[in-house]
Amino acid sequence: MREFFESYIVPYFNFWVYVILMMIGMFAMITKNNLIKKLIGMSIFQTAIILFYVSLGVKDGATIPIYFHEHKEESHAEGTSEDAHHKEEESSHESVGPGILTDAERKQAHLEAGDHTPHGEAAGHAVNPDEFTNPLPHVLMLTAIVVGVATLGVALAVCQLIYREFGTLEESEILTQIKQSNHG
Amino acid sequence: METSVHSWIPLWACLASLLAVIPIVVLRKEPFLREGATFVAGAVKLVLVLSMLPLVLGKKTAIECTLFQITDQLSISFRVDGLGLLFALVASSLWIVTSLYSIGYMRGLNEHSQTRFFAFFAVSLSATLGVAFSANLLTLYLFYEMLSLSTYPLVTHHQDKEARTGGRTYLCYLLGTSIAFALPALIFCYAKTGGSLQFAPEGFLAGHVGHVAALCLLLLLTFGFSKAGLMPFHSWLPAAMVAPTPVSALLHAVAVVKVGVFCILRVFTGVFGLEFLKELDIASVISWVAAFTVVVSSLIAMSQDNLKRRLAFSTIGQLSYIVLGVSLLSYHAVAGSMMHIAMHAFGKITLFFCAGAIFVATGKKYISQLNGLGKKMPFTMGAFAIGAMSVTGLPPTGGLWSKFYLIWGAAEAGQIVLMCVYLVSSVLNGVYFFPIVYRAFFKPLPEGEMPGLKEAPTACVIPLTVTAVGSVLLFFVPGLLLDLANLMFVSTPPVTP
C-alpha cells in the first residue's frame, strides 16, 4: 500500500489533482442545469489543463525563468546555496556536452553585437538548463488563459442574450419554452 | 475495327441539340422561331451523324475524341463505332420527326410551358447521343444520368398529381438503380482493372475478374441500367406514360429505353466481351430473366385497356428481346438484337404517334373506345396497323428481319426453349395488337358520337406516316443496319457454338 502510494500518488500528485479538477469541470459542463454554473465548470476545466501544462515545466531545484541581475547574484547565492553548488557542477560538464548550439559561436555573436553589459553568469558561462524552470509551458499557458477569459466573456454575453429572450438561465426551462413555441 | 481517327464531329453532333437550348429559350416569345430552332438543330445533328457514316461504314474506322482527361487512363471521351452510329442514326432521325409531331400535339392541346418542353427535349437528345458515342463506361454513366434527369421535367410536364407520382416512380427506379447498382459496379471495375474503363471488343474486364465477381458485376450492371426495363425494375415505364405522348413516343420508344438496352449491349460487348462471357458461362442468368420478362410483359399487356399502357408493356417485352438476344452470345442473336433497336424504334414510335393522334383528335385513351375509328382516321389507323405488324414481326415490315435473326441466333446457341419464347411472344404480340386494328376498322362507330370526327392535325399525321413508311422501307433495305451491326464483329470472329 505504502509502496503504491509512493510510486503512484506522491510523484504524480499534481497530475492526479488535475485529473480530478478536469473531471469536476467536465461533469459540471455536461450536467449542470444553470448556464452560469456550466461556465464556471468550463473555467475549472480550462484551468485544470493549464495546471497540467505548468506542472510539466516544473524542475526540481530550478528557479523562475528570469535571468538574474548582477546585483541580485549575491542574494540568490545566499538564499539557495545548494542550488548554486549544483549549478556549478552541472555547468562544468554541460559546456562540453552535446548542446545544440555551439557556445563559442553564441558568445562570439554576442560580443560582436556589442553587448557590453555582462549580466550575471549568462554572459560568462553557458546557462545550465536545469537551473530554470521550463519557460515554454508558461508561454503557452499565458495564451490559454487569455483564450479562457475570452471564451468566458463571449459565453457570458450569450447568457445575457438568452436571459433577454427567455427570461431564465435554467436549461430545462429554456427547453420547455422552445418545445412550447414549436407546438404553439 | 482497329483503326481510328480523331475528329470533333461526334462532339458537335452531341452538342448540336444542347446548343439549341439557347435559341429555344431566347426565342420563347416567338413560337415559330423557337420551333424553327429545334428543326435546324435536328437537321444539323442528322447531317453530322450521317457525315460519319462513310468513314465508319466505308473505311471501317472508328472516330475518337477526348473531352477531358481525368487520369492518365480515365477520360470523358467519345468513340463512334458501328453500334453507336446505328443508335445515333436512329435517335437523330427520329428526333426531327418527333419534333414535327410535338408541334402538332402541343399546339393541338394548347399545352403550357412549351419552351421548357422543347428545351429539355433537346437536352435529352444530347444525352442520348452522348451515350451512343461513349468510349468508356464513365462517359456512358455520365450521359445516362444526364438523360434520367433531363427527362424528368418532360415526364412530369403536366405538373398534376398523377404526373407527380409518375415522376417519382420514374426517378426512383432510374436514379435508384443506377446509383445503387451501376455506380458501385463501375468503381469495382475501375479498381479491378487498375484504372481503365475503355470499351474494348474483347472486353476490358477479360482476365481481370473471377467467376463470382464477374457474375456479380454482370448482374449489377444489367440491373443498374434499368432503363432497359428488365423485370423486376420495369414499373417506371408504365408510370412514365403520364407524359405527353411525344415524350412517350421518342423517349419511351426510342431514346430512354433504347439507351438502357444499348448500355446492356455495351456491357456485354465492350465490358465483358462475348468471348469472355462464353468462357465464364454466366450469361444464361440474364437470358432467363429476360425470357421471363418477355412472356410476363406480353401477358400483362393483353390485360391493359389504356392504349399507352399497353404499348408500354409491349415495349418492356420488346426490350427484353434485345437483352435476351445479346445474352445468347451467338453471332446472329447479337446482330439481331442490334438491328432490333432500330426496327422496334420505328415500329413502336409509329404506334405511339398513333395513340397521340387519336388522343388529340378525339380525346380517347382507352382501347375499348376505339370502335370504328379506322374509317374516320384512315391514315392514323393504317399506320397503326403497319406499326403493329412491325412490332409483331410480320412482312412487309422491318421487324421481320430482326426477329428472324434473333430466332436464328437462339437456334444457333442451341437454346430451343428460348427460341420458343421468341415465337410464343411474337404470337402474343399479335394477340394484343390486332384486336385494336380489328376494332378500329371493322367495328361500327358508336351511335351519335363525335359527328365532326376527323383526322388529327396534319403536323401529327405526317410524322406517323413517315415512320410507318420507314418501317416498311426497312423491310426492303435492312442492309445498312446489318452492315453497321456487322462492324462490331470485324475484329473478333463471329462466335459460334
Added chain:
Amino acid sequence: MIWQFDIIILIFLVITAVISLRVRDLLSASMIFGVYSFLICLLWAEMGAVDVAFTEAAVGAGVSAVFLIATVFNTNRRSSD
C-alpha cells in the same frame, strides 16, 4: 517549491471547485470561483510560473470574477442546482 504547501493548495483547490459548483447563490459561486482562481495563482507562483500566476491573478481572480458578477447582476442570482 515546498511540497507540503503544494499539497495543501491542491486540496483546497478541489474543495473550492466543488463548493463553487454546489452553491445555489450564483453571486457566492462567482466569489468562490474567484477564490479558486486566487488559489491556483498561488500554486503557479509557487511552482515557478510567475508570469502565469500574474496573469491568472489579474485575469482569473480579477476580471473573470467581475464579468461573472456583472452577468449575475443582470440576470438571475438563483440557480436550481
Added chain:
Amino acid sequence: MADQSPVIVVVAPLFAALLAGLIGMREKRACLPLTLLGLVVSLSAAIVLFRRVLAEGEVRYFLGGWDKPLGIGIELRIDTVNGLVLIVIAIVSLISAIFSFRPHGQRDTEKNMHFYILFLLLCAGLFGITATADAFNLYVLVEVSSLTSYALVAMGSLRRGTVAAFNYIIMGTIGASFYLLGVGYLYMQTGALNMEGIRVVVNQPDVLASKAVLVAFVFILTGVWIKTAFFPLHGWLPNAYAYAPTTSSTLLAPLMTKVFVYVMIRIMLSVFGLVWVFEHLSWSHIVVWLSVIAILAGSIIALTQTELKKMLGFLIIAEVGYMVGGAWLADEGLWGFKGAIYHIVSDAFMTSCLFIAAGIFYRRHDCHDIASLDGAFKRMPLTMTGLLVGGLAMIGVPPTCGFFSKWYLIRGGIDSGHWGYVVALIISSLVNAVLFFRIFEIAFFGKKPVEHADHGDSHGHGEEHAPAPAEPTGQAPMPTALVALMLSAGFILLIGIFNGQIMEWISLTVDPLNPFTKTPPL
C-alpha cells in the same frame, strides 16, 4: 513578395479586419470593400504560393526568422494539400463575402462592421489553421476561428439561435480543450511542438508504445471530431447552422467542418505520421465503422427534417462521416485518404452552394420550411438552378464534383475491403436523392398541384396562364447573391471536371508518405 506569400495569406484578412475596425466606426460602407480586398489579396497570395509549391515542392516559412533548431519559432509549411485547401478557403470565403452584400437574418441590422470584422478574422483563423506546422499555434488559431464563429452564430435574429450558440460554445470549448490537452501530452512525451519534431520522436521505437502518446492521440482526435461534428459528437452543429444569420452560415457551414477534417488529416499525416496511424495503431476498422454509423445516422435524420437549413446541417454530418471514414480506410493506394482530401474541396463548394441557395430562399420567404418552396422553379429559376446543381452534386451525379469524390472514396472502400462503408455511401447517396428530389418536386409542382381532371377537355391554360403561387413576403434576391450562387455552382462543375488534376496534386504530397508502398516513408 512570393517568398512571403505563406504569411500574407494569413495576415491579409487580419489587417483588413483591423482596418475595418478603425475605419468602420466612421464609414460603415468601407467594410465590405475592405473585406473583399483582404480576401482577394489572400486568394492571390494563395495562388502564388500554390504555384511555388508546385514548382519547388514543400514551402517552409519560419516566422520571426527562427529557423534553427527546428521548433524554436513557429513554422508555416505548405504542401500541395494545404495549398489547395488555402485556395478553397479563399474562394469560398470570397463567394460568401460577395453573397453578404447585404447581411441578412441578424438581430441588429446596424452591426455590419462587427459582422465583417468577425468574418475576416474567421477567415484569418482558418487560413492560419491550414498553413501552420506548429501544434500549439494550431490551437490558438482554432480558438480564433471558434470565437468568431460563436459570435457569428449568436448574431442571429432567431430566439433559438442563442441557445444553439451557447451549446456551440460549450461543445467547442470541450473540443478545443481536448486538443490542447492532447498537445500537452505530446509535448510532455516529445518535448516538441513543431509537427515534424513530434513525428520524429513519436516514431522512435522507445516512444512508439508509450501510453501517454496513445492518450494524446485519442484526445486530439476526439477534440477534432467534436469540432468536425463527427456523428456522436455532432450535437452542436444542426441548430447552430440552422439558426445562424444567413450570411454567417454561408461562411461557417462550408468551411468550419471541412477545415477541421483537414486538421484531422494533417494530424494523421504530419503529427503522428501515417505509419504510426495505420500500422502501429491499426484502428482503421473501428473508425470506419463509426463513420458508417455517422453517414447513416446523418442521412436518416436529415430525412425527418422539415427545415431546409437543418436538413442541410444533418447532411453535413453525413458528409463528415464520408471524409473521416475515407481518411481512415487505409487501402493500399490510399485512395480513400486522397478521396477524403478531394472531398474536402468538393464538399466546401457543395455546401456553399446549397447554403447560399437556402439563404436566398430565406430572404425571400422569411421561413425555412421546405414546404414554402412550392413552385419556386417558376419564381426563382436561377436560384433553383443553383440548388439543383448543389443537390445533384450531393447526390453524386456526374460531372459534378460530388460524383468524383464518391468515386474515389468508394474505390478506397473496395480496395480496402470495407464493404460496410461502400454500402453506407451508396445508401446515403440514395437518401440524398430522395431528399433533394422531394425539394425539387415541391419546387416544380407547387404545394397544391393543379388538378387536371381530364386532359381532353381541360387544356385551358396556355403558357401565360400558369398557376401563380401566392407571392412570398420577403425581399427579392440581391443580384450579388445570385452571382455568388452561380460562382459556387460553377466551381462545383469545374472541380468535377478537373478532378484528375486535383487528385494529381493531392497525390504529390500523399503518395510519398504512403506506408503501404515499398519506398520507405520520409
Added chain:
Amino acid sequence: MGMRILGFIAVFVTGALLTYGVADFPKWGDPHSPANAGEVSTYFIQNTKADTHVPNIVTAVLADYRGYDTMFETVVIFIAGVAIMAILRVLATIPPGHQPVQYDPRKKIAYDPIISVTCRLIVPVIQLFALYVVAHGHHSPGGGFQGGVILGASFILIAITSNLRSALRRFSEKRFIFIACAGALIYSGFGLTTLLFGRNFLDYGVLSKIMFDTDEVMARSHSMLGVEIGVMLTVTAIMFAIYANLSSRGALRGGL
C-alpha cells in the same frame, strides 16, 4: 436525468483515459523529462539572452520566438471584445420585441461616497502600476498582457465605484474600439514592417535599420517593448469594453 448519466459516462471515460496515461508520465519535477530537457526549451534557456537581450525568458519567448502566437492571442482578445459587442450591444435600431428592460440600479444598490472617493484616489496608482508592469516586463514578471488587464481593471473600477457613465466619459465606445484596433495594428504593423524590409514576418532584428543606434539584438528587445505596448492597448480597451457591455446588457447606459 439522461444528461446526468451521459455526463457520468463521459467523465468516466475521460477519467479512465487520463488515468491510463498517467502511468507513463515522467516523474513530477524531473529535469530530464523529454519536455524539460528537450531541445526547444533548452535552447530558450540558454540563448534567450544572447538572441534578444531580455532577461525574462517568458517575455522573450512570448513576444519574439513565438510572437506569431501572441499576435493571434491579441487577436483573440480583440475578437472577444468585438464578439461581445456584436452579440450584446444594442444599437439605435432595435427590432420590436427586443427592447432591453429599462432599470436603474441606483435604486437597488446604495451609493457609497467613501468607496467612491477612495477608489478615485487609488485609480491613478493602479494605472501607474499597470504601466510599470508593461515597461518592466523584460526584467520581471509581467508584460503587455498583464499590464493591459490591470489598466483595464482600473477603468472597470471607476465604472463600479462611481458609475458607468463617468467611466465611459473617459473611455467612450468609439475610443475603445479605436484603441483596440490600433493596439492589434501596432503588433501586426511590426510584422508588416519587417516584411517590407524583406525579412520574414515578425523578424524584429531587421528593425535596427530604422531604430536609432541599435544592433539586431537590441532591436529585438525594443521591438518587443513596442509589441507589448500594442498588446496592452488592445487588452485595456477590450477588457473595459467587455465589462461595459456585460454590466449594462449592451446598452452602455445604466450599468451596475
